[in-house]
Amino acid sequence: MYHPIYHGPATKSASRLPRATVIHDFSKAFALPALRTGWIIERDPERRKHYWNARAYFSISNNPTAEMLAEIAMRKRDVVLGKTQEVADQNLQHLERFMAEHRETLGWIRPQGGPTAFPWLVSAEDARPFCEAAAEQGVLLVPGDCFDAPSHFRIGFVAAEQKFPAALDRLSEVVKNWQPRSQMVSAF
Known part of the structure; x- marks a missing residue:
């Protein structure tokens, strides 16, 4: 959730590890909690299927305005993360x-x-x-x-x-x- 905000040498993302599930959102490092938008990096297709199924219980669809703002933040991530x-x-x-x-x-x-x-x-x-x-x-x-x-x-x-x-x-x-x-x- 906090990658890539480090106070010393940076650590590589766990997404490179074969069995890691990486969860990220715009709340922490991007400092944009109101967007309530995030993502999961999952290599295992079976676990990915379970996550996708669980998503239906939490959020049927996202707010289109929040998605647009999240896309802008992602395109400008160097600026946004740099400020954080x-x-x-x-x-x-x-x-x-x-x-x-x-x-x-x-x-x-x-x-x-x-x-x-x-x-x-x-x-x-x-x-x-x-x-x-x-x-x-x-x-x-x-x-x-x-x-x-x-x-x-x-x-x-x-x-x-x-x-x-x-x-x-x-x-x-x-x-x-x-x-x-x-x-x-x-x-x-």
């Missing part, structure tokens, strides 16, 4: 500084590609309350329990260049005010 890569690179630098500043509270592995990171609370506690505190400040994070990783949270970093640093500033206040459960002192 540029924004991702700039915002990843902001995120790296943010994570370094808050390393006592937050851990992470720098992503090698894509528009998201998956940090965690160093305290290993459930990140959902942290995500709720961030939401109260207007910063939306996806709690890790959605991915069976409760102490983690997903943060997207391909927001408009001027919005992402401001969101990190608000999130920084959440981190500074955050008290891990292990450090909370009972009032009784």
